[in-house]
Amino acid sequence: MAYRYRISAIGLAALAVFAALHALALRFYEFFTRVQDGVAKAHPFVDTLAVLQAGGCWRAGVDVYHPSACLDGGVFNYSPVLLRIGLLGLGPHDTLAVGLLLCLAFLAALALLPAPARGGEFRLRLAASLSPASYYALEQGNLDAGLFAAVALAVWLLWRVPKLRLAAYGIFALGAAAKFYPVSCFVLALREKRRVVLALAGAGLAGLAFVAWRYGHGVAAALAIIPSGTPFRASFGRIDLPRGLAMLHLLHFPPGAVSWAMAAGMLGGGWTLRKGWARALAALDEGRRLYLVTGAVVTLFCFLAAQNIEYRAVYLLLTLPGLWLLGRRRLLATILLLLWEAVPRALISGLVQPYLPAGPAVWFWLLREGLWWWVALEFTALSFAFVARQAPRLFRVKN
Numbered sequence: 001m002a003y004r005y006r007i008s009a010i011g012l013a014a015l016a017v018f019a020a021l022h023a024l025a026l027r028f029y030e031f032f033t034r035v036q037d038g039v040a041k042a043h044p045f046v047d048t049l050a051v052l053q054a055g056g057c058w059r060a061g062v063d064v065y066h067p068s069a070c071l072d073g074g075v076f077n078y079s080p081v082l083l084r085i086g087l088l089g090l091g092p093h094d095t096l097a098v099g100l101l102l103c104l105a106f107l108a109a110l111a112l113l114p115a116p117a118r119g120g121e122f123r124l125r126l127a128a129s130l131s132p133a134s135y136y137a138l139e140q141g142n143l144d145a146g147l148f149a150a151v152a153l154a155v156w157l158l159w160r161v162p163k164l165r166l167a168a169y170g171i172f173a174l175g176a177a178a179k180f181y182p183v184s185c186f187v188l189a190l191r192e193k194r195r196v197v198l199a200l201a202g203a204g205l206a207g208l209a210f211v212a213w214r215y216g217h218g219v220a221a222a223l224a225i226i227p228s229g230t231p232f233r234a235s236f237g238r239i240d241l242p243r244g245l246a247m248l249h250l251l252h253f254p255p256g257a258v259s260w261a262m263a264a265g266m267l268g269g270g271w272t273l274r275k276g277w278a279r280a281l282a283a284l285d286e287g288r289r290l291y292l293v294t295g296a297v298v299t300l301f302c303f304l305a306a307q308n309i310e311y312r313a314v315y316l317l318l319t320l321p322g323l324w325l326l327g328r329r330r331l332l333a334t335i336l337l338l339l340w341e342a343v344p345r346a347l348i349s350g351l352v353q354p355y356l357p358a359g360p361a362v363w364f365w366l367l368r369e370g371l372w373w374w375v376a377l378e379f380t381a382l383s384f385a386f387v388a389r390q391a392p393r394l395f396r397v398k399n
Contacts, residue, residue: 006126007110011134012104015138030042036346049092052090057070079180102142105145105146105149106149109152114288116321116324125320128335129317133316133340136342147178147182148317151298151318152291153171159291160287172186181302226306231243235308241262270377273377280326280382294318304376344364
């Protein structure tokens with residue numbers, strides 16, 4: 001079997017193992033589900049169920065952005081576009097089928113990335129692909145798994161089938177309509193000719209106007225109730241470090257203001273470091289460059305925009321082929337640690353913290369947050385390097 005497909009095949013085998021555990025050894029299955037967030041789950045695909053249930057409630061005329069009995073007292077905090085799934089006749093009874101479809105799409109998308117070389121690169125990418133972050137996305141049946149597959153496919157079209165590049169941007173647009181953050185993928189449009197960029201910008205403004213007119217109330221409601229949880233568990237984002245320090249009584253300034261000040265400093269540092277990444281991007285082939293930029297930009301956008309559940313870190317997988325070829329071993333090791341950080345975090349909280357003061361858990365959390373900020377800084381520099389390389393060509397005046 002070609003190395004391109006081996007990671008997907010091994011992932012499929014792992015999926016079968018967890019399906020067998022759920023059917024034959026539920027207590028072992030529940031044990032694994034607790035690793036990421038400390039909550040045992042008897043059944044998979046709870047996020048899929050939530051979306052399908054909300055779609056059915058919306059179709060029945062329920063305002064899903066306010067607590068209702070139809071949603072068991074909860075609310076729907078995603079884009080109103082997703083509610084249209086109810087028009088397809090899908091409901092909670094389809095949870096297993098839709099959840100498995102998301103899993104298969106995610107695993108298939110891994111084969112779209114540039115093929116790994118034998119040895120170290122294959123082992124690294126296999127470990128990252130089978131990480132707790134990936135497992136979390138699939139076990140929850142979260143839409144991020146499907147969006148990851150869609151983004152990977154769109155980038156593959158830009159790389160392998162340039163004639164279908166408009167379809168790729170259409171996929172980005174649909175992703176943005178569903179969950180907002182894929183809008184960051186449009187940075188790849190800077191590679192296009194000026195007239196294409198202008199056409200995409202015009203289409204984007206028209207689409208934005210349509211969404212505001214047709215779904216504006218729902219979008220505003222969804223943005224207003226975006227969930228925010230403890231910074232000490234399965235999350236990442238700009239706000240986590242200042243908020244956690246404030247909760248530990250180590251910070252006496254507003255966490256939000258501090259986080260934006262830190263972000264501003266990071267942007268300045270990224271601008272300073274951009275030239276090194278400009279040389280690195282120029283050394284890559286087109287496929288690895290496209291996936292590296294996409295993974296970096298999406299991860300950076302999510303980091304700056306909001307607190308993210310850790311399964312969204314799966315976009316780091318897109319960066320691995322390019323980073324490996326560039327020899328960025330320290331950054332690769334950091335990314336692998338962040339994808340697997342749930343395991344040492346669970347061990348510390350389950351084995352150490354009950355018997356010792358909270359020190360080890362706090363120090364590990366500080367290490368994790370520091371690593372996330374370093375990765376975000378590197379991705380900021382990379383993003384600036386990509387934009388700085390493409391933008392002058394678009395504004396160049398022909399004689």
